[in-house]
Amino acid sequence: MKRLLYTLLSMLVLTSCNRQEDNGPKIIINGTWEKIEIVSPLEGTRLLKDQIGYTETYIFLNGGTFLKFNSKTGATLWGSYKFEEPSEIQVKEIRSIIKLHFDLSDLRSIASQFEDVNDEFCWTCPSLGSFVYGWGPTERLFLYRDNSLVNPGPCCFKDLPIYKYIEQK
Numbered sequence: 807m808k809r810l811l812y813t814l815l816s817m818l819v820l821t822s823c824n825r826q827e828d829n830g831p832k833i834i835i836n837g838t839w840e841k842i843e844i845v846s847p848l849e850g851t852r853l854l855k856d857q858i859g860y861t862e863t864y865i866f867l868n869g870g871t872f873l874k875f876n877s878k879t880g881a882t883l884w885g886s887y888k889f890e891e892p893s894e895i896q897v898k899e900i901r902s903i904i905k906l907h908f909d910l911s912d913l914r915s916i917a918s919q920f921e922d923v924n925d926e927f928c929w930t931c932p933s934l935g936s937f938v939y940g941w942g943p944t945e946r947l948f949l950y951r952d953n954s955l956v957n958p959g960p961c962c963f964k965d966l967p968i969y970k971y972i973e974q975k
Contacts, residue, residue: 835904839864839955839969846965864947864955864969872906885909885943892948899950906945 841862844853860878866887867873874883885908892900947969948956955969 834901834953834971835866835949835955836868837866838972839866840972841967842970843968844965845968862967862969863972874906874908883908890946896948900948901951902949904947904949904955906947908943908945910943 840855841858842855844858846852860876862876862878863874865873865875870886870888872885872887875881885906887904887906890903890905891897892903945957948958950956953971955971957967957969
């Protein structure tokens with residue numbers, strides 16, 4: 807009888823474990839991500855955190871919501887996010903694509919702040935679709951296998967902001 811009970815308990819424990827869930831993007835993304843670097847591939851330059859001159863963070867919360875704060879504009883935006891699978895070509899480097907949907911009323915209420923920071927916010931890149939930097943309601947972030955989070959949208963790939971997870975103490 808004990809043997810049968812142990813066998814059933816073992817099977818229950820083994821079937822309830824899902825290793826893919828534990829390492830999935832939902833587990834990894836929750837928390838605070840801070841801009842640590844801006845790379846300009848066309849110019850071959852990069853700015854490190856101390857050289858950027860402002861802070862920008864994403865805070866991903868349980869339930870598929872997020873906050874984005876930029877100290878240069880003083881703007882705090884919020885919205886929801888969903889995960890998308892990378893293409894077959896991207897899958898070796900990219901773990902997941904996070905599609906952010908900003909609250910439109912939030913964007914409208916702070917749109918006047920963006921007019922003063924033209925160097926930070928750019929018009930939509932036609933080949934990429936609408937991003938919040940181009941006055942649209944969405945952004946796409948790439949979560950790479952090295953756990954860096956990259957926003958390919960700003961300024962049609964002129965500058966690539968790179969974010970890293972901040973450990974909570």
